[in-house]
Amino acid sequence: MYTSTGYISFLLRRVTGVALVIYLFMHMWVIGSANGGPEVFDARLNLVQGPLFKLGEIALLAAVVWHAIDGIRLLIVHYFDVTEYRRSMFWAAIVVSAILVIAGGIPMLTFMLEEMGG
Amino acid sequence: MPRPRLSLPRAPSPTGRDAMQSAESSTHDVVIVGAGLAGTWAAMVAAKEGVDDIVVLSKIHALRSHSSAAQGGVAAALNNVRPVPDTGPRGPLEQIPPGDEPIDSWELHMFDTIKGSDWLGDQDAIEIMVKEAIDVIYEYEHLGCVFSRTPDGRIAQRRFGGHSAPRANYAADWTGHVLLHTVHEQAQRQGVKFLNEWYCLDLIVEDNVCRGVVAMEVLTGRIRTLRAKAVIFGTGGYGRAWKITSNAYANTGDGVAIAYDAGVPLMDMEFVQFHPTGLYRHGILMSEACRGEGGYLVNSEGERFMERYAPDKMELAPRDLVSRSEQTEIDEGRGIEEDGQGIYLDLRHLGAEKILERLPQVRELAIDFVGVDPIDDMVPIQPTAHYSMGGIPTDADGQVIADADGTPVVGFYAAGECACVSVHGANRLGTNSLLEASVFGRRAGHAAAAFVKGGAKLQPVSGDPAESSRKRVRSLLERQGDENVERVAQDLKATMTANCGIYRDADKLRQAKADVAELERRFANAPVMDKGSRFNTDLLAALETEHLLSFSEVIVEGALARAESRGAHARTDYPGRDDESWLKHTVAHKTAEGPRLSYKDVNIDWEKYPPQERKY
Amino acid sequence: MGRGDAERTATVRVQRFNPDEDREQRMQDFTIVLRPGTTVLDALHRIKTEQDGTLTYRRSCRHAICGSCAMNVNGANRLVCNMPLREQLDRSGTVTIKPLPYLPIIKDLVVDRSTFWEQYLRVRPWLVPPDDVPEKEFRLSPAEVEALHHAETCIMCGACYSSCQVIGMNKSYVGPHAALKAFLRVLDPRDTIPGDRLEDLSGGDGVYRCHTIFNCIDACPKNLNPTQAIETLRKLAAKREAYDRDRRVRQASLSEPIASE
Numbered sequence: 005m006y007t008s009t010g011y012i013s014f015l016l017r018r019v020t021g022v023a024l025v026i027y028l029f030m031h032m033w034v035i036g037s038a039n040g041g042p043e044v045f046d047a048r049l050n051l052v053q054g055p056l057f058k059l060g061e062i063a064l065l066a067a068v069v070w071h072a073i074d075g076i077r078l079l080i081v082h083y084f085d086v087t088e089y090r091r092s093m094f095w096a097a098i099v100v101s102a103i104l105v106i107a108g109g110i111p112m113l114t115f116m117l118e119e120m121g122g
Numbered sequence: 123m124p125r126p127r128l129s130l131p132r133a134p135s136p137t138g139r140d141a142m143q144s145a146e147s148s149t150h151d152v153v154i155v156g157a158g159l160a161g162t163w164a165a166m167v168a169a170k171e172g173v174d175d176i177v178v179l180s181k182i183h184a185l186r187s188h189s190s191a192a193q194g195g196v197a198a199a200l201n202n203v204r205p206v207p208d209t210g211p212r213g214p215l216e217q218i219p220p221g222d223e224p225i226d227s228w229e230l231h232m233f234d235t236i237k238g239s240d241w242l243g244d245q246d247a248i249e250i251m252v253k254e255a256i257d258v259i260y261e262y263e264h265l266g267c268v269f270s271r272t273p274d275g276r277i278a279q280r281r282f283g284g285h286s287a288p289r290a291n292y293a294a295d296w297t298g299h300v301l302l303h304t305v306h307e308q309a310q311r312q313g314v315k316f317l318n319e320w321y322c323l324d325l326i327v328e329d330n331v332c333r334g335v336v337a338m339e340v341l342t343g344r345i346r347t348l349r350a351k352a353v354i355f356g357t358g359g360y361g362r363a364w365k366i367t368s369n370a371y372a373n374t375g376d377g378v379a380i381a382y383d384a385g386v387p388l389m390d391m392e393f394v395q396f397h398p399t400g401l402y403r404h405g406i407l408m409s410e411a412c413r414g415e416g417g418y419l420v421n422s423e424g425e426r427f428m429e430r431y432a433p434d435k436m437e438l439a440p441r442d443l444v445s446r447s448e449q450t451e452i453d454e455g456r457g458i459e460e461d462g463q464g465i466y467l468d469l470r471h472l473g474a475e476k477i478l479e480r481l482p483q484v485r486e487l488a489i490d491f492v493g494v495d496p497i498d499d500m501v502p503i504q505p506t507a508h509y510s511m512g513g514i515p516t517d518a519d520g521q522v523i524a525d526a527d528g529t530p531v532v533g534f535y536a537a538g539e540c541a542c543v544s545v546h547g548a549n550r551l552g553t554n555s556l557l558e559a560s561v562f563g564r565r566a567g568h569a570a571a572a573f574v575k576g577g578a579k580l581q582p583v584s585g586d587p588a589e590s591s592r593k594r595v596r597s598l599l600e601r602q603g604d605e606n607v608e609r610v611a612q613d614l615k616a617t618m619t620a621n622c623g624i625y626r627d628a629d630k631l632r633q634a635k636a637d638v639a640e641l642e643r644r645f646a647n648a649p650v651m652d653k654g655s656r657f658n659t660d661l662l663a664a665l666e667t668e669h670l671l672s673f674s675e676v677i678v679e680g681a682l683a684r685a686e687s688r689g690a691h692a693r694t695d696y697p698g699r700d701d702e703s704w705l706k707h708t709v710a711h712k713t714a715e716g717p718r719l720s721y722k723d724v725n726i727d728w729e730k731y732p733p734q735e736r737k738y
Numbered sequence: 739m740g741r742g743d744a745e746r747t748a749t750v751r752v753q754r755f756n757p758d759e760d761r762e763q764r765m766q767d768f769t770i771v772l773r774p775g776t777t778v779l780d781a782l783h784r785i786k787t788e789q790d791g792t793l794t795y796r797r798s799c800r801h802a803i804c805g806s807c808a809m810n811v812n813g814a815n816r817l818v819c820n821m822p823l824r825e826q827l828d829r830s831g832t833v834t835i836k837p838l839p840y841l842p843i844i845k846d847l848v849v850d851r852s853t854f855w856e857q858y859l860r861v862r863p864w865l866v867p868p869d870d871v872p873e874k875e876f877r878l879s880p881a882e883v884e885a886l887h888h889a890e891t892c893i894m895c896g897a898c899y900s901s902c903q904v905i906g907m908n909k910s911y912v913g914p915h916a917a918l919k920a921f922l923r924v925l926d927p928r929d930t931i932p933g934d935r936l937e938d939l940s941g942g943d944g945v946y947r948c949h950t951i952f953n954c955i956d957a958c959p960k961n962l963n964p965t966q967a968i969e970t971l972r973k974l975a976a977k978r979e980a981y982d983r984d985r986r987v988r989q990a991s992l993s994e995p996i997a998s999e
Contacts, residue, residue, distance in 0.1 A: 266865025293890070372798045606788070660794075
């Protein structure tokens with residue numbers, strides 16, 4: 005019951021949703037500093053260039069992708085009579101999200117490693 | 123995640139003695155015991171007619187009442203359906219086109235019921251029931267029951283045993299469930315107050331006037347007196363006195379036993395119906411609708427043996443006849459399964475579509491409990507104790523009577539299976555019980571409401587009526603001994619099944635009588651393991667077993683005395699029906715020496731429906 | 739003792755808790771002999787009557803129609819009366835029985851269902867038919883009745899309700915059982931207040947609180963689908979005025995025979 009695909013998807017939805025809101029505020033905090041001119045902006049941007057943040061960006065990609073794909077799954081559940089396929093739809097969402105995250109994450113990771121090396 | 127705790131006042135000592143001492147009592151206009159169809163109809167009608175303070179007590183939650191287990195249908199001559207012309211008595215059915223001749227009538231329903239009752243049914247009450255049947259079904263539908271339908275939108279009907287026209291109005295095969303939920307909801311709408319999980323312990327009757335009940339709140343163990351101007355019992359039947367039964371655990375005849383102990387007589391207790399198709403070894407009901415839709419009964423030799431017992435109606439003969447036929451086949455060695463106690467029910471020829479549409483619940487039961495899919499295989503069944511024709515005697519308004527002369531027990535009413543009006547006499551036709559509970563539940567509610575609104579007063583009670591119940595509970599909780607309540611109950615079921623079952627004779631019945639007496643002695647040494655006051659279901663089981671013993675004595679006594687075979691009461695030593703000596707109801711009063719029997723006349727219209735030979 | 743004997747007993751692990759005597763919930767193991775056809779309810783009955791009379795649970799019909807015996811068995815909510823014991827045993831021959839989750843425990847496997855019944859009453863489970871009723875039955879087509887048949891078979895057992903994490907977080911949520919009952923009434927052509935009901939259900943703690951976790955479908959012993967009922971109610975709620983108008987049109991011909999194709 006606590007490990008049903010429905011409950012896991014609900015938990016992930018909540019977690020990614022909250023995470024995205026937090027990211028949004030961080031993003032506004034960084035971008036908003038452009039009001040103070042190029043030096044202020046560059047300084048703020050530098051703060052979020054570290055390897056931890058780079059990994060964080062991959063996590064951000066995962067959160068956005070999962071939240072969007074799961075959102076599409078939910079729209080389908082809402083408009084069509086598909087509860088019979090609830091489990092396979094969950095796994096399909098996982099697989100599609102994984103593909104997209106890997107496809108996007110690999111270049112990001114490569115770039116990050118290159119930057120660190122060079 | 124921490125679980126929220128139920129905040130109850132902390133119950134006192136583990137032995138529960140103090141909880142039982144609370145001398146609380148309350149007063150009401152009407153107290154109804156039992157929240158099945160009969161009790162709920164009574165409550166709803168009384169509320170609609172303006173009675174203010176109505177409480178319905180039920181020892182289990184109202185929606186768990188056994189009315190919900192009824193499957194096949196509820197009878198009324200609506201004339202929605204007829205056999206397709208020229209297809210024979212077991213051919214398909216079709217809706218009756220508007221303007222075409224009706225094929226059914228309340229008169230026909232009445233005759234079928236009288237014949238089904240083996241002429242022991244009171245014909246004036248039967249007439250009322252079958253006439254009101256039509257109105258009651260339409261009222262159910264107006265209140266929201268989701269019946270199955272004919273193509274033109276009318277309530278669908280099917281054939282049923284003992285009925286000469288298809289008049290079983292059905293909702294797939296969960297008719298009772300639909301009816302119960304509908305009336306319960308409507309009673310809630312009327313603001314009826316349900317006290318769920320309150321166990322009635324005693325009926326307060328003094329000088330032939332009913333003054334209320336004593337009941338235990340199961341949650342806390344507190345015992346209270348509920349004084350009332352009128353009391354209505356809708357407490358159901360008592361199939362749990364037999365080993366194989368379709369009845370719920372809850373059907374232990376408490377209302378019947380409590381009334382008997384309070385001095386109210388019981389009527390026709392020896393007439394117990396064994397339904398032909400209970401699942402083998404479990405007894406779980408496989409609706410008569412299986413046969414109504416065309417199913418066959420087959421013995422170990424592959425023979426459709428009903429040909430020999432009821433060549434005209436075959437499997438759709440009344441239940442007592444079919445059960446006896448099955449039992450004979452079993453006794454003569456043509457039963458199935460390892461112990462030879464089963465019979466096959468064959469539904470394969472009905473086809474998957476019909477079974478899935480009309481008998482879905484029955485199919486699931488067969489799959490879940492005996493691992494057989496009726497679409498593909500024959501289902502093993504056996505006769506199962508199903509319905510109690512006997513009970514608390516009433517007139518046609520649900521007014522309980524104190525003796526064979528009809529003296530009323532003022533303020534006490536009863537309806538449904540626990541009552542004996544008697545509309546079913548010696549045997550009940552299928553679909554007539556849902557009908558009885560509905561019609562007489564309504565009438566009892568109306569009668570009680572008229573009584574209350576007519577100026578009935580709350581009658582005084584002498585002393586503390588709850589005291590004897592408290593003593594009884596205390597003694598159950600404190601007793602020692604090496605007997606076991608469940609073992610006593612199982613032994614009772616064993617002797618009732620072997621000696622007071624489908625076929626009886628004087629020797630077997632005398633054995634049963636001795637066994638019951640012995641079991642009562644043994645029961646006195648059976649302790650209750652749970653001594654607490656909080657939700658003590660062990661105590662309830664002991665109280666229920668006490669009740670089983672109490673009314674079993676009455677059943678055996680009545681069966682022993684009745685030297686004839688009529689309806690469901692079959693004596694191998696008196697195989698014929700004896701209208702000269704036995705066309706009468708058995709009335710049993712409790713005395714220190716056991717049940718004292720007297721007899722009551724049957725209401726018969728000698729011109730229209732004189733007793734005939736009962737052949738199918 | 740041969741190999742056959744090792745297969746013939748089962749361990750029934752039950753959660754015990756009596757608020758009058760225990761400070762904490764605890765698990766207790768009972769051993770019973772396996773007989774053919776034993777259900778989990780049979781096992782509980784034998785334990786209670788032969789070994790420990792204080793073990794407390796609700797039951798009545800024992801054939802899955804009364805709804806009393808819903809419990810949590812091996813982590814899932816279901817009725818115990820139609821559940822063969824053999825199929826519930828894990829590799830060590832044990833079945834674990836706990837009361838329905840999220841509800842206060844009265845004693846052992848008996849829980850307090852007050853909020854469950856409150857939500858049931860809150861949606862007005864009774865049909866509200868038109869004031870003028872025909873002499874005979876209202877006419878409903880077999881198709882209209884077919885749409886109602888599943889929701890009609892709900893036995894109010896509570897398995898769905900107490901498997902729902904939304905209920906776990908918020909006891910004022912209407913719950914799958916009440917939503918299913920409301921669905922039954924909203925869709926019934928005889929009901930005169932579908933718009934009213936839909937308005938109620940779209941309020942706070944109504945059908946929009948469902949997070950499509952689907953546990954209710956998994957738990958239901960009658961294979962009903964409260965989630966689909968809730969989705970349907972949401973869609974209808976969005977156009978409730980139109981739905982109400984359509985209902986009045988339908989009701990104008992409720993006493994007329996259904997035309998056949």
